[in-house]
Amino acid sequence: DAGVIQSPRHEVTEMGQEVTLRCKPISGHDYLFWYRQTMMRGLELLIYFNNNVPIDDSGMPEDRFSAKMPNASFSTLKIQPSEPRDSAVYFCASDSNSGNTIYFGEGSWLTVV
Amino acid sequence: AQRVTQPEKLLSVFKGAPVELKCNYSYSGSPELFWYVQYSRQRLQLLLRHISRESIKGFTADLNKGETSFHLKKPFAQEEDSAMYYCALRGSSNTGKLIFGQGTTLQVKP
Numbered sequence: 042d043a044g045v046i047q048s049p050r051h052e053v054t055e056m057g058q059e060v061t062l063r064c065k066p067i068s069g070h071d072y073l074f075w076y077r078q079t080m081m082r083g084l085e086l087l088i089y090f091n092n093n094v095p096i097d098d099s100g101m102p103e104d105r106f107s108a109k110m111p112n113a114s115f116s117t118l119k120i121q122p123s124e125p126r127d128s129a130v131y132f133c134a135s136d137s138n139s140g141n142t143i144y145f146g147e148g149s150w151l152t153v154v
Numbered sequence: 155a156q157r158v159t160q161p162e163k164l165l166s167v168f169k170g171a172p173v174e175l176k177c178n179y180s181y182s183g184s185p186e187l188f189w190y191v192q193y194s195r196q197r198l199q200l201l202l203r204h205i206s207r208e209s210i211k212g213f214t215a216d217l218n219k220g221e222t223s224f225h226l227k228k229p230f231a232q233e234e235d236s237a238m239y240y241c242a243l244r245g246s247s248n249t250g251k252l253i254f255g256q257g258t259t260l261q262v263k264p
Contacts, residue, residue: 045197072250083256084198084240097251132198136250142188143252145198 045146047133053152059121062149065114066135074134074143075108075118084132090116123153156181158243160255167231168263175226175258177215177241185243187217187224188252192238201226201239211235231262 046065054060066073074089088098090110098108105124110116120127130150136143157180167173179185189201202210204217204224215226224241241255 074251076254084254086251086253089251091250134198138250142200142203143250147197 045133045135045144047131047146047149049149050147051150051152053154054123056124056153057122058153059119060123060127060151060153062118062131062133062151064116064118064133064146066116066133067137067144068114069137070135070144071138072136072143073110073116074132074136075116076132076134076145078130078132078148087118120151123151125153128152156185156243156245156253158241158253158255160239160241160258162258163256164259164261166261166263169233170230173226173228173231173235173260173262175239175241175260177224177226177255179222179224179241179243181222181243181245183245185245187215188242188244189213189215189224189226190240190242190254192240192257194237198240231260233262233264236260236262 048063072091075087076084077087078084087100088108089096093110106120108118130148132145132148134143134145159178161176187204190198191201192198213228215224217224238257238259240257242252244252
């Protein structure tokens with residue numbers, strides 16, 4: 042398996058624009074997580090899904106953020122409108138029901154100017 | 155509430171010196187504890203977990219329930235150990251969710 046695949050790897054956008062980050066989890070994994078990494082706050086869990094259903098979105102900063110998982114092999118994290126303080130690395134991760142560990146993607150590096 | 159605290163943002167040591175990265179947690183049940191490592195601009199990867207009681211790349215970590223700690227140790231640091239290290243906790247309800255500490259950057263100087 043190629044692992045968790047994220048796109049885009051890097052994105053630079055202007056404030057106010059819509060940003061969509063994409064994730065393909067490892068095949069067969071039931072859990073999908075979106076994390077945000079910043080220097081100030083470290084690694085924060087934004088939202089996670091189990092069997093495509095959102096379980097906990099308490100980490101989503103505000104209404105500008107939304108996440109979907111239309112099927113077992115695809116998820117999106119959308120920011121609309123984007124702001125400079127959203128600049129961060131966004132990681133997607135997945136896990137099987139065995140719960141041994143979670144596997145991370147390489148991250149999407151977002152810069153909002 | 156579940157919480158993971160890594161009190162040091164940066165730990166700088168010389169090559170060959172012992173290393174201890176501190177991790178304390180707050181959880182009322184029986185947690186699973188993990189250490190993840192992130193080398194420069196790469197993805198996070200699992201280093202070790204307390205259930206396995208293993209040593210990876212010379213690193214070990216022991217769960218101390220009395221002190222609610224899971225410190226990461228290595229007797230002799232190598233330059234290639236320079237990275238960001240995250241301690242993480244998963245609750246006994248096994249929801250899959252991992253809560254991470256803020257991370258500690260380990261810098262090993264030659």
